[in-house]
Amino acid sequence: MQDNEKRFPQIKPLMNSSEAYYESSRCLFCYNAPCTIACPTSIDIPLFIRQINNGNLTGAGKTIYDSNYLGNTCAKVCPTEVLCEGACVFTKVNIKALAIGRLQNFATNNAILTKQKYFEIPNPNGKSVAIIGAGPAGISCACELRKAGYQVDIFEAKSNPSGLALHGVAPYKITNREALMEVEYLREQFGFNIIYNTRIANIEDVQKLETKYDAVFLGIGLGNSAEIKINGEDKPECIGATEFIEQIKMNPSEEPIARKVIVLGGGNTAMDAASECARLGAEKVIVAYRRSEKEMKAYYFEYDLAKVTGVTGMFNIAPIEIVGGNNVEGVKFIRTEHVDGKLRNIQGSEFVLDCDLVIKATGQMKQKSLIANISGITMDETGRILVNETSGQTSNPKYFAGGDAVNGGAEVVNATAEGKIAGIGIHLFLSR
Amino acid sequence: MANLKINFAGIQAPNPFWLASGPPTNSGYQIMKAFDQGWGGAVWKTLGVPVVNVSSRYGAINHRGNRVVGFNNIELITDRRLCDNLREMEEVKKYFPDHAVIASLMVQTKKEWQQIVQDVQNAGADGIELNFGCPHGMCERGMGSAVGQEPEVLELITSWVMEVAKIPVIVKLTPNISDITEPAQAARRAGANAISLINTIQSLVGVDIDKFVTYPIVENHSSNGGYCGPAVKPIALNMVKNCAQHPLVQIPISGIGGIENWRDAVEFLLLGASSVQVCTAVMHYGFGIIRDMTAGLEQYMDSHGFETIDQFVGKALPNVKHWEDLNLKYSIKASINEEKCIGCQLCYIACEDGAHQAIDLNDDKNNRIPKINEENCVGCNLCSLICPVEDCITMVRKDDGNEHLTWRQRTEANDVPTTFDDALAGGNSHTVPTPLEALKR
Known part of the structure; x- marks a missing residue:
């Protein structure tokens, strides 16, 4: 098996203590700090940076975990450039923002390695909660509930925890080891149970949980990559980005990557998949997006990162067919343009780009079938579970939800925040 | 074009930047190297009966990423034999006849003082500095600051030296005293040609909070040391000013204390020093800092039209x-440049918690630029000092400059508060929130 930690050097490596000292020295300790306001989990960032600077590294870890149970994972995978670091006041005078993510990683990595026990777990309160999905939302919700004395069992379809933080985040952002070690650290500290290889797939499974547990949290995330519904999509070298990244991360192969790769889509997952192909040695990697460069959903820095690794972006081209015989030989595109604010194909502009691998990064499907089976849970028209934002409660009072299944696919930090809110919501609901 | 040459109490030097007596002037090797790089003079590591030193010897204050903003030592005077030092002194003078070599001295008896003064004169020293300042180790033996703290003793020993001195004598003063001008006057009375100040400040630089012992640690124990480095500069500036202004001192002053660049040096010169001495900065950065110091001083003098050091x-x-x-009629108010403000709100919280509640946040939470409440602003400067952006908060003059009224004048006119609840209290001019309002925010 290939060693991913060597194949994919971390773009935000762990700081050493000198770096952390000098970097933390730069923090202004802003009042009502914009970085904290920008953080979905409201970490008191100036406080933990000051604690690092003043030699209270374990205290810094406590400050972070008080707000965010996946402090280390978020430190590594958060798009800090558009959250805390993007809000740093230094950027207004063209001074480099504090490396908040890396400082946070410095503190939480220490907490994990030294097995800091920051939370007292009370005696069992006699109630229990089932959590479906051991991703960031589920783990965060579990920690919050354990802190209030609930028994918590997490049912996970896969054989590992951490959801997309393990299976879906680009390997140069976080190593598998890091993603797993934080969940293990939390499990040891909080004492929740994770039941692996157990997919809650049908209404019978759900009813069992509903009977046995006092509440159920749905942290089920999203499903497989969405289809684009064009001819030739079923060829073996036309695969979904989520599945592609999971393959690279969980079953790294000795086989060389395809020579020419076309990634369809303009989001962050497209950039990740493209970057990974380039880093794995593909000669040519094209990100093809049907709209303009400006309209891409990917963060500018993710596109920059992809370009630096050798990825080319092509815009205003829409795929209309995957061409080839038994195997992929290319993608037929048609050029697009905006007319009266609407995207329109330009007739007669079709052309074919050769490739031997197509990666579809046009979103993930919703897990509608499971939810549709639970009576009383309302979804919006796109299949997102509707919840009360302040409690995570669904329209069926016994069910709570958070993470991608609710927000439609956001960051790990959003799932973490929503899991915690739901944990508090469940506790309020059950202690009424 | 600026001429940096000085004549300090009869000691000639190509520039006013001298190495202070200390580890950087421990040997002829170091002093030759320093002169070669551009230093104008050097005060030799204090000579006397050689000592035995301990290890470790130094402790430091670091502040938010800056190393050694304050420095502390428990090293004593030279631990090398006098004959070796004198031989090296002669050699330095042979190669650098125009540079100032000053011998710092510390001994006990009259006989020793008069002997060692003649010894260093014979070795070719251009001047003598009497170390009456060292506040650790030597003072317990009746030397160093023990002398500097007793003006009468200082005067007596200085007079012994003056009896045999043929070269200018500088008395180095200790800051570990209530009124620095008393020993300064004593030095003048004894006939000293100049004074130098400050020596180090008696200090404990810090405590190892796990081992329960102060720094620097010698095995499991420690001892008080002498404090120096950039942090002591304000104390030194004030003492130099006190001596320079005193009518009964009026002899040349060599300024010492936290000088590490040309700007520091200019400040000492403007307050009456006519040479400056540097030690800690060289221990931190090496002799090479002289390049910035001479270039900066020349540039400063040229920009102000000063041709010689004496002129300023x-x-x-x-x-x-x-x-x-x-x-008291001079009135300034803070003004925030909204174009430059980065929204850190440090000025707000500084004024709110640490001053006069004269800065308000914007009602619109998305607008992070605070607003000055001019009615409450007392013109204290705090916000402009803590603002991290250059020239963002400035203090703007509000009075028309025509009125002039001092406390002295008000006192003479019986126009000052004299009772505890006097209506003339200055604080009546601005609003102070009631205590309970603190809990409503």
């Missing part, structure tokens, strides 16, 4: 007044 020595002294002679 003491130039700031007339402007350092007693508090009661300051103009």
Whole structure:
């Protein structure tokens, strides 16, 4: 098996203590700090940076975990450039923002390695909660509930925890080891149970949980990559980005990557998949997006990162067919343009780009079938579970939800925040 | 073009930057190297009966990423034999006849003092500095600051030296005293040609909070040391000013204390020093800092049209007044440049918690630029000092400059508060929130 930690050097490596000292020295300790306001989990960032600077590294870890149970994972995978670091006041005078993510990683990595026990777990309160999905939302919700004395069992379809933080985040952002070690650290500290290889797939499974547990949290995330519904999509070298990244991360192969790769889509997952192909040695990697460069959903820095690794972006081209015989030989595109604010194909502009691998990064499907089976849970028209934002409660009072299944696919930090809110919501609901 | 040459109490030097007596002047090797790089003079590591030193010897204050903003030592005078030092001194003078070599001395008896003065004169020293300042180790033996703290003893020993001295004598003063001008006057009375100040400040630089012992640690114990480095500069500046302004001192002053760049040096010169001495900065950065110091001083002098050092020595002294002679009618208010503000709100919280509640946040939470409440602003400067952006908060003059009224004048006119609840209290001019409002925010 290939060693991913060597194949994919971390773009935000762990700081050493000198770096952390000098970097933390730069923090202004802003009042009502914009970085904290920008953080979905409201970490008191100036406080933990000051604690690092003043030699209270374990205290810094406590400050972070008080707000965010996946402090280390978020430190590594958060798009800090558009959250805390993007809000740093230094950027207004063209001074480099504090490396908040890396400082946070410095503190939480220490907490994990030294097995800091920051939370007292009370005696069992006699109630229990089932959590479906051991991703960031589920783990965060579990920690919050354990802190209030609930028994918590997490049912996970896969054989590992951490959801997309393990299976879906680009390997140069976080190593598998890091993603797993934080969940293990939390499990040891909080004492929740994770039941692996157990997919809650049908209404019978759900009813069992509903009977046995006092509440159920749905942290089920999203499903497989969405289809684009064009001819030739079923060829073996036309695969979904989520599945592609999971393959690279969980079953790294000795086989060389395809020579020419076309990634369809303009989001962050497209950039990740493209970057990974380039880093794995593909000669040519094209990100093809049907709209303009400006309209891409990917963060500018993710596109920059992809370009630096050798990825080319092509815009205003829409795929209309995957061409080839038994195997992929290319993608037929048609050029697009905006007319009266609407995207329109330009007739007669079709052309074919050769490739031997197509990666579809046009979103993930919703897990509608499971939810549709639970009576009383309302979804919006796109299949997102509707919840009360302040409690995570669904329209069926016994069910709570958070993470991608609710927000439609956001960051790990959003799932973490929503899991915690739901944990508090469940506790309020059950202690009424 | 600026001429940096000085004549300090009869000691000639190519520039006013001298190495202070200390580890950087421990040997002829170091002093030759320093002169070669551009230092104008050097005060040799204090000579006397050689000592035995301990390890470790230094402790430091680091502040938010800056190393050694304050420095502390428990090293004593030279631990090398006098004969070796004298031989090296002769050699240095042979290669650098135009540079100032000053011998720092510390001994006990009259006989020893008069002997060692003649020894260093014979070795070719250009001047002598009497170390009456060292506040650790030697003072317990009746030397160093033990002398500097007793003006009568200082005067006596200085007079012994003056009996045999043929070269200028500088008395180095300790700051570990209530009124620095008393030993300074004593030095003048004894006939000393100049004074130098400050020596180090008696200090404990810090405590190892796990081992329960202060720094620097010698096995499991420690001892008080002498404090120096950038942090002591304000104390030194004030003492130099006190001596320079005193009518019964009026001899040349060599300024010492936290000098590490040309700007620091200019400040000492403006307050009446006519040479400056540097030690800690060289221990931190090496002799190479002299390049910045001479270049900066030349640039400063050229930009102000000063041709010689003499032309601006003491130039700031007339402007350092007693508090009661300051103009109470001078009024400034803070002003925030909204274009430059980065929204850190440090000015807000500093004024709110640490001053006069004269800065308000914007009602619109998305607008992070605070607003000055001019009615409450007392013009204290705090916000402009803590603002991290250059020239963002400035203090703007509000009075028309026509009125001048000092505390002294108000006192003479019976126009000052005299009772505890006097209506003339200055604080009546601005609003102070009631205590309970603190809990409503």
